[in-house]
Amino acid sequence: MNDNILWLNKLVPKHVLLKESEIDGKLTPLNITREQLPKILLKDPALKALDEEAKQNDVVEVHRFSESAGSNIAYRRVVEE
Amino acid sequence: MREMIPKKISKIDFALMGPKEVRKLSATKVITADTYDDDGFPIPMGLMDLHMGVIEPGLRCKTSGRKMDEDPGHFGHIDLAMPVIHSGYSKTVKDILNATHPASGRLMLTQDRIDHYDKQIQALMDSDAGTTVSIGGIASRAIREATKSKSCPHCGEPKIKVTLDKPTTFREEGRKLTPKEVRSRLEKIPNSDLLCLGFNPKITRPEYMVLTVLSVPPVPMRPSITLESGERSEDDLTHKLVDVLRINQRLRENRDAGAPQLIVEDLWELLQYHITTYFDNQTAGIPTARHRSGRPLKTIVQRLKGKEGRFRSNLSGKRVNFSARTVITPDPYLSINQVGVPELAARELTVPVRINIHNLSFMRQLIKENFVPTDPEKYIPGINYMIRPDGRRVKLTDENWEFNHDRLEPGFIVERHLMDGDIVLFNRQPSLHRMSMMAHEVRIMKGKTFRINLCVCPPYNADFDGDEMNLHVVQSEEARAEARILMRVQEHIRSPRFGGAVIGAIHDHITGMFLLTHGTASYDIDQTVRVLSRVDYKGELPKPEYPKAEGGPRWSGRQIFSVLLPNDMNLKYNASVYFADRTPEENAELDMIVEIVNGNMIRGPVDGNSISAFKGRILEEISRLQGANAAKDFIDKVTRLAVGALMETGCTTGIDDADVPQDALNQITEAQIAAVKEVDKLVNAYNKGKFKPRPGRSVEETLEVEIMGVLGRVRDKSGEIAGWHLGMDNFAVIMARSGARGSMLNLSQMAGSIGQQAVRGERISRGYERRTLSHFNKGDLGADAKGFVRSSYKSGLSPTEYFFHSMGGREGLVDTAVRTSRSGYMQRRLVNALEDLRVKYDYTVRNTANTVVQFQYGEDSIDPTKSKFGKAIDVDGLIEEVAGGK
Known part of the structure; x- marks a missing residue:
């Protein structure tokens, strides 16, 4: 996570761009294919604020605050539109 | 009866139907505007041609050879003399005309851009479902881009803008374009450009939006009806088609005879009008077509649209069999799982029962009992129909019952009347959550209303001021099992909304339990046995708490109540009557703290905080830890116990419950006078400009806040003064404090003072120029002039007070009306998104x-x-359990 001003907002959760080699390891235990993931637009400000450059079909890991569980991890697939 | 499905549908294309397809689908061409000949026989090639289906018994369809109710009918067609715009597509036609060049018919985009959009659409077509991007969306972007270009990139010529005069007239620089011209322009668009426009050229073409042939719906879709007078009355659609045919014919004749251009054009426009209204008789910009009587015709769009349309009325919502509706009334002796069904309804509602060797004799007995009753007073379920193994239904009558009684054997299905223990679904509209429809067990009863236990009123939001409810009898074994396991009332005691009980003791139950268990209330052996008999208590009486009392041993109410508690229950909490403004020690002294040790109630009263829905601790504990069955038992028993206790003590309230001594009234008046003086002081300070604003507020706002504070305090104060004189010997107070009904605020407004009235959260300020009413001076900011009501409901309001109170009351009413409709629609959208x-x-x-x-x-x-x-885990409860309370 860099010091982009975006991350200072408490409503913006932590985004981590997964390496291609990591994706299978994260998704297979969950029994989810990449096509079944929720999407995130390539032009999403959170992706632009990342250090790495995201491209279509990448997967981001989102660490959200959760009212019920404390924290929660979601995965989103990058799409152009 | 079940037909095999010969093929599986893998894909459906929705597209415009072209003239070729319309003709291919057509069973006959329609040329005559007449329907029947003098003998009442359908005229060939008329609108009721037998090729399009039959609506009269005895006749056979000439296309499929089927009889009346077997034949869904077949489409026909009308060849139009001149092309006509399809009014539903006029906007699309305009967009396409503006995106293409009239001379070349090319889409006004460079080949690069066309390929770009083609690729996107092609990708979408190849992908499976599950996307939010639509082909139409991409196409409309392509069209928008093409419309922006000043000239055609293919032929270089400038373009001319086409405008649309709604609904169906196109103009180019003021000159009218005939549908024929429009059609020929659309025909010119090459297939290669179509994908970009959102058309799949293999299936459809844009010129199909200009009609050359009109499809005629099958006769069974527009049946004519014979009136009592023997006169035929045609369907609105048929009427409209007659109009179309007639004008079409005249247009053709005039055109072929070489009539003046003007006449032909007029007829052409008339044909356009008839076809437009045939589709939609509420098209904006043209007059509605009317019946001879002046009634607007109901054409295709009107059949489908709106609440009474095909979709909302016939497809999303359907009338069902095996259902009943009547008024509801309460019955505290029913279990929450039960519903009382009147005999009248029970004899109409049936359950299909398959006969086997085990129930054969029982069913025979039912048949016999119903035709030769041994006890006419007693309800014995009967049988309306039996279904033979060959599928034939036989109605049991006085004549044939004996014969059918004897031949009943395994394999038959009988439709048995409802009887005790049957499972049914019970529902009250509006069905806002899953608790609005729950499964109940039937209890057949005399009378004509549905009877329900009072504890299930909150989930249904029902009361007995005339509410009606619906009942549905589930028909299959699976449905019955499912209803019993998933939908029974006891499975819904705990709400998925917040993890607590929504079904629990209400109103009288709470008052009753409080009266039974509060303070040192005790009961002699007669009373104790009487109350306990209400809950079917079997076993020894507990040891009396007061064995040496005068007149024999006495039991405390807590002992009686403890009978219902599980033996391992240990709880300690504040009762509803707990004084929040006093110390725990004082409250303990006053017996306001509940303590349960090993299933025995040691101290404290049973009130709203113990047994009510939402906040009852004991109910919460039992329903969470012991399960639905135990919770149901507890609710059933605690409510019966409460009713029994009320019968022993009695409870009544009236206007004299709001009586307070003159002394107290004087105190209240004094407090009010003091407060009003304080307000005057604030206003004076403000008028002299000495008032200091608070941070972030203007002087006026600060003044309002201060005044509101002062007046709020005086209302609390007068409530307090009234409260001192309203003790726990007062039934109104008992109801309010124990959480049964009403609040101390309600009481203090009756006894003491109503207090400040508000509109939009502010003191009342609108009315006349600079004042609320002409009874006050202009600019008066004092308490009385701005809606402070000193009077109580009991003493009555002064005219100005009454007016202010009505203003506040009106706002409340309007708010609820607005809120319900708005939140209803909000919820509908949410449900549709999540369903x-x-x-x-x-x-x-x-x-x-x-x-x-x-x-x-x-x-x-x-x-x-x-x-x-x-x-997920009740940490406090676990600690308590493990550490043993200390």
């Missing part, structure tokens, strides 16, 4: 496309129904 999500076995939440919506249900995988107010 097909489900929690899969791996605890992910997915939609029908199987894409993940939530990676873990609720992010913590906890079923709130089984939680304690949203928390």
Whole structure:
């Protein structure tokens, strides 16, 4: 996570761009294919604020605050539109 | 009866139908505007041609050879003399005309851009479902881009803008374009440009939006009806088609005879009008077509649209059999799981029962009992119909019952009347949550109303001021099992909304239990046995708490109540009557703290905080830890016990419950005078400009806040003064404090003072120029001039007070009316968005496309129904249990 001003907002959760080699390891235990993931637009400000450059079909890991569980991890697939 | 499905549908294309297809689909061409000849026989090639289906018994369809009710009918067609715009597509036609060049017919985009859009659409067509991007969306972007270009990139010529005069007239620089011209322009568009425009050239073409042939719906879709006078009355659609045919014919004749251009054009426009109204008789910009009587015709769009249309009335909503509706009335002796059904309804509602060797003699007995009753007073379920193994239904009558009684054998199905113990679904509209429809067990009763237990009123939001409810009898074994396991009332005691009980003791139950258990209330052996007999208590009486009392041993109410508690229950909490403004010690002294040790109530009263829905601790504990069955038992018994206790003590309230001594009234008046003086002081300070604003507020705002504060305090004060004189010997106070009904605020408004009235959260300020009413001076900012009501409901309001009170009351009414409609629509949208999500076995939440919506249900995988107010584990309760309370 860099010091982009975006991350200072408490409503913006932590985004981590997964390496291609990591994706299978994260998704297979969950029994989810990449096509079944929720999407995130390539032009999403959170992706632009990342250090790495995201491209279509990448997967981001989102660490959200959760009212019920404390924290929660979601995965989103990058799409152009 | 069940037909085999010969093929599986893999894909459906929705597209415009072209003239070729319309003709291919057509069973006959329609040329005559007449329907029947003098003998009442359908005229060939008329609108009721036998090729399009039959609506008279005896005749056979000439296309399929089927009889009346077997034949769904077949489409016909009308060849139009001149092309006509399809009014539903005029906007699309305009967009396409503006995006293409009239001379070349090319889409006004460079080949690069066309390829770009083609690629996107092609990709979408190749992909499976489950996307939010639509082909139409991409096409409209392409069209927008093409419309912006000043000239055609293919032929270089400038373009001319086409405008649309709604609904169907196109103009180019003021000159009218005939439908024929429009059609020929659309015909010119090459197939290669069509994909970009959102058309699949293999299936459809834009010129299909200009009609050359009109499809005629089958006769069974527009049946004519014979009136009592023997006169035929045609369907509105048929009427409209007659108009179309007639004008079409005249247009053709005039055109062929070489009539003046003007006449032909007029007829052409008339044909356009008839076809437009044939589709939609409420098209904006043209007069509605009317019946001879002046009634607007109901054409195709009117059949489909709106609440009474085909979709909302016949497809989304259907009338059902095996259902009943009547007024509801209460019955505290029913279990929450039961519903009382009147005999009248029970004899109409039936359950199909398959006969086997075990129930054969029982069913025979039922048949016999119903035709030769041994006890006419007693309700014995009967049998309306029996279904023979060959599928024939036989109605049992006085004549044939004996014969059918004898031949009944395994394999038959009989439709048996409702009887005690049958499971039915019970519902009250509006059905806002799953508790609005629950499964009940039937109890057949005399009378004509449905009877329900009072504890199920809150989930249904029902009362007995004339409410009606619906009942549905489930028909299959699976449905019965499902209803019993998933929908029974006892399974809904705990709400999935917040993890607490929504069904519990209400109103009188709470008053009754409080009266039974408060303070040192005690009962002699007669009373104790009488009350306990209400809950079917079997076993020894507990040891009397006061064995040496005068007149024999006496039992405390707590002992009686403890009979219902599980032996391992240990709880300690504040009762509803707990004084929040006093110390725990004082409250303990006053017996306001409940303590249960090993299933015995040691101290404290049983009130709202023990047994009511939402906040009853004992109910909460039992329903969470012991399960639905135990919770149902507890509610059933505690309510009966409460009713029994009320019968012993009695409870009544009236206007004299709001009586306070003159002394107290004087105190209240004094407090009010002091407050009004204080307000005057604030106003004076403000008028002299000495008032200091608070941070972030203007002087006026600060003044208002201060005044509101002062007047709020005086209302609390007068409530307090009244409260001192309203003790626990007052039934109104008992009801309010124990949480049964009403609040101390209600009481103090009756006894003391009503207080400040507000509109939009502010003191009342609108009315006349600078004042609320002409009774006050202009600019008066004092308490009385701005809606402070000193009077109480009992003493009555002064005219100005009454007016202010009505203003405040009106706002409340309007608010609720507005809120219900708005929140209803909000909820509808939310439900529509979420209805097909489900929690899969791996605890992910997915939609029908199987894409993940939530990676873990609720992010913590906890079923709130089984939680304690949203928390999976009741940490405090566990500590208490392990550490043993100390």
